[in-house]
Structures are given as C-alpha cells and as structure tokens.
Amino acid sequence: MFLTRFRFNTARIGARRLLSSPQRLHAAVMFAFAEPPPQGDGGPRVLWRIDRNGRAETYLYLVSPAEPDLTHLVEEAGWPETGRWQTYDYEPLLSRLAKGDTWAFRLTANPVHSIRRKADEPTKVTAHVGWRHQMDWLLQRQEKAGFAVLEKEPEQRLQTELDHYDLTVHDRRQLEFTKPGQRKPVTLVTVTFDGRLQVTDPEAFRRTLTVGLGRAKAYGCGLMTLAKG
Known part of the structure; x- marks a missing residue:
C-alpha cells in the first residue's frame, strides 16, 4: 500500500475544474494507474480525499495498492516546472499498528441512514444533516472499524453526551454531479471528522485504513489518515 499527497495549484483553471x-x-485519480486497481472486491482499494487547509492550500490524499503516477495532474492542475507529489510506503505504518496506540485522525465521509416513511414503502438512503447525528454515525461504526474515539478530559466536557468525545465535525459540503449516461444528478453530503482515537483491533483498523469507511468511496469519502497526537 502507498500513501500519496499532491498539492493543487488552485490558480489554474484545470485545478478548479x-x-x-x-x-x-x-x-x-484512476488515470494514475497503468493497470486499473481492484475496486469493490472487499480488499484494499484506491481511496482519496481533498483537504482544504487554506484558500491556496488544497491537497489530494491518496491511498492505493499500487504506486500512482500523477504526472497528468501536475501538468493539468499543479506546477509543471517545479511541482511534484510525495508518495510513501504505507506498509511500515500499517504493520506496526498495535492495540492501545493513540492517533490523531482525519476522515471525510458520507454519513447516511435508511428511512421509511410508511411501513409498505422501500427504505431510502438519506444523508444525516445535523452534526450530532453525523457524529453519532461515526461512533456507531468505531467498534467494527477497530478503533475507539477518545473522550475529553472531564473539565473539557460540555453537558451533552456527544460533547464528551475528542471529535469535531466540519467542512460540510453538498456535492451534485451527473454520472455518464444518466440524466438524474447524484447528490452527496460530505463532512470531515477531526479527532483522536485509540486502536482497539489492529487487524480491523488496518482494513479500515485500506478499504475505507462508509459510502461514496469513489467520490472522495472513506479515507482516514493518521498523525501523531
């Protein structure tokens, strides 16, 4: 597995497009690989995420089974004369994950739930729009995903239960686009989670980092990255 970071030149029309x-x-992203990587087979896959750290500081993060070649992105949306990308071997970090490790993390996800207005109607997948429901969406998945979001120190907590966690929800976006050959647009609501976690099941957590968490993985959701903290 490989972890890659690429910086967009947001002054260029190609980047904005x-x-x-x-x-x-x-x-x-998929053009970065000479051979199409496996997708949707239950194993490690290509995951990506956009981080906007400032008006002129926008990054693409990419986790992939094969090493990517982002020459086309540099030429279209980067700095062709001076810009490059950074790719790191992800396996050393994945292999040393251990139960009890603590990390700061970031995850952009598509928090949804299934609803039914009437008993005889089929269920419909609907986005969570409130930050409390979005936070609860992640907390409901943490055990199976091999981690536990850390709680704040007692003096830092507010009155509500969800405020006990070292977790924030921000950068809510509603994305709308049309897939090739379809007329009806696709609408996605995405949010970014920042927080701190503890590894509870290293094998399950490695799967989370390489397979992704939640839906809409092809469209920039599901990739969790770690940092010391």
Whole structure:
C-alpha cells in the first residue's frame, strides 16, 4: 500500500475544474494507474480525499495498492516546472499498528441512514444533516472499524453526551454531479471528522485504513489518515 499527497495549484483553471466535480476527479485519480486497481472486491482499494487547509492550500490524499503516477495532474492542475507529489510506503505504518496506540485522525465521509416513511414503502438512503447525528454515525461504526474515539478530559466536557468525545465535525459540503449516461444528478453530503482515537483491533483498523469507511468511496469519502497526537 502507498500513501500519496499532491498539492493543487488552485490558480489554474484545470485545478478548479477538477475540484468542482467529484466525477472528474475520480477519473483523474484512476488515470494514475497503468493497470486499473481492484475496486469493490472487499480488499484494499484506491481511496482519496481533498483537504482544504487554506484558500491556496488544497491537497489530494491518496491511498492505493499500487504506486500512482500523477504526472497528468501536475501538468493539468499543479506546477509543471517545479511541482511534484510525495508518495510513501504505507506498509511500515500499517504493520506496526498495535492495540492501545493513540492517533490523531482525519476522515471525510458520507454519513447516511435508511428511512421509511410508511411501513409498505422501500427504505431510502438519506444523508444525516445535523452534526450530532453525523457524529453519532461515526461512533456507531468505531467498534467494527477497530478503533475507539477518545473522550475529553472531564473539565473539557460540555453537558451533552456527544460533547464528551475528542471529535469535531466540519467542512460540510453538498456535492451534485451527473454520472455518464444518466440524466438524474447524484447528490452527496460530505463532512470531515477531526479527532483522536485509540486502536482497539489492529487487524480491523488496518482494513479500515485500506478499504475505507462508509459510502461514496469513489467520490472522495472513506479515507482516514493518521498523525501523531
């Protein structure tokens, strides 16, 4: 597995065009591989995420089974003369994950739930729009995903139960695009989680980092990255 970071030159039209469409950006990410990586077979897959750290500081993070070649992105949306990308071997970090490890993390996800208005109607997948429901969506999945979100120190807590966790929800976005050959647009609501966690099941957690968490993985959701903290 490999972890890659690429910085967009947001002054360029090509960068803005890609960043405005998850569909185009997904295609650009997949063009980074000479042989199409496996997708949707239950094993490690290509995951990606856009981080906007400032007006002119936008990064693509990419986790993949094969090492990517982002020459086309540099030429279209980067700095062709001076810009590159950084790719790191992800296996050393994955292999040393151990129960009890603590990490800071970031995850962009598509928190949804299934609803039914009437008993005889089929269920419909609907986005969570409130931050409390979005936070609860992640907390409901943490055990199976091999981690536990850490709790705040007692003096830092507010009155509500969800405020006990070292977790924030931000950068809510509603994305709309049309898939090739379809007329009806696809609408996705995405949010970014920042927080601190403890590894509870290293094998399950490695799977979370390489397979992703939640839906809409092809469109920039599901990739969790770690940092010391």
